[in-house]
Amino acid sequence: MSKVFLCGFGNVGRAFIKLILSKRELLVKQNYDLKIVGVMDSNGAALDAEGFTEEDLFSLLNVRRGEVSSAEKGKRGISFEEALAVAQPNIAVIVTPTVYSKDSPGIRLSLTALKNGCNVVTADKSPVALMFEEMMKESSKRNLKFKYKATVMAGTPIVDMLSQIKLYDVEEIEGILNGSTNYILTKISRDFLSFEEALADAKALGILESDPKLDLEGLDTAAKLVIVANTLGYSMKMEEVRRTPITKQEEKIKSILKKNEAPKYVGVINFNLRKAQVKLSRYPYSDPMSNVNDTLNAIRIKSSVNNIFVVGKGAGPLETAHALLSDIVSIIRGG
Ligand SMILES: NC(=O)c1ccc[n+]([C@@H]2O[C@H](COP(=O)([O-])OP(=O)(O)OC[C@H]3O[C@@H](n4cnc5c(N)ncnc54)[C@H](OP(=O)(O)O)[C@@H]3O)[C@@H](O)[C@H]2O)c1
Known part of the structure; x- marks a missing residue:
């Protein structure tokens, strides 16, 4: 089973959950056993180590921005490390705002995810544009993947x-x-x-x-x-x-x-x-x-x-969500 933790629940994060819901049957048919075990925004997270049900995901989509922790399985103010320990994902999807600074949320979350044994898939450009070599080093020394197809021409597999x-x-x-x-x-x-x-x-x-x-x-x-x-x-x-x-x-x-x-x-x-x-x-x-x-x-x-x-x-939330899912599928296939 692949356990996915979504960091960021704005335009792209929500498009990604909608895409997962719409592709659920196809994913099962193609033997991709993919569960969402965590969704995080800037105020907290909602977590379920067994994987959210379809119903849980639909109700998360109704939660207002910044209010993920008010959902049924939510925890306000929880840190990313604590959330990872509870949810035990093996893939972190980073869809935080791109901030061009080396302490951007995207860089901090990507490094923390890798150090905690998670593959990383990002649409946030900051870890890729500012710390490409470090991300590649951190991932390869742990035998993990760092994928970023969604950051450039997300709608075209460039x-x-x-x-x-x-x-x-x-x-x-x-x-x-x-x-x-x-x-x-x-x-x-x-x-x-x-x-x-x-x-x-x-x-x-x-x-x-x-x-x-x-x-x-x-x-x-x-x-x-x-x-x-x-x-x-x-x-x-x-x-x-x-x-x-x-x-x-x-x-x-x-x-x-x-x-x-x-x-x-x-x-x-x-x-x-x-x-x-x-x-x-x-x-x-x-x-x-x-x-x-x-x-x-x-x-x-x-x-x-x-x-x-x-x-x-180029990019829109849906195109970006597709690119993220494509990277996830390639990680599951071992690519
Ligand atoms: N929109 C597009 O079409 C598109 C296309 C390609 C790439 N991208 C890239 O994809 C990323 C996401 O874009 P978006 O349009 O979805 O942005 P967005 O709507 O602003 O959403 C960003 C999300 O990240 C959350 N967040 C911020 N800081 C966080 C932190 N420290 N920990 C956890 N979550 C945090 C925000 O939380 P709150 O809700 O609490 O503020 C929000 O849920 C950006 O890097 C963007 O450049 C976007």
């Missing part, structure tokens, strides 16, 4: 693909890795909105991070670049990525459009020059990058062997 092309001598990668800024630029280019109008539109749709600076100042794209580089086997740190915010670039956007080109906010790494940046770039309409619109993501990988271009869905 991390799986990148980990298969490690030895291709990648020269450059270039990508639209942030759906919200791509949406803003699409609205400006296609629907002739001003930057402020397009930003307001994106906010109304709820597609920006709760702190929009993470999208607009390129931190989200920079973190994804670092994750991509490390997945390809190149050690890279967030500090190495130069970022130009997309804000206050309305004039440049207009001049790109005037020249009949497409403005795109991209992350680029040139591995030969060891130069990484997040910037507003221009693409002629003959380039497939110019046609990646709305919240879609894309990545181009130039290598000595091939040029690969992948377009696909």
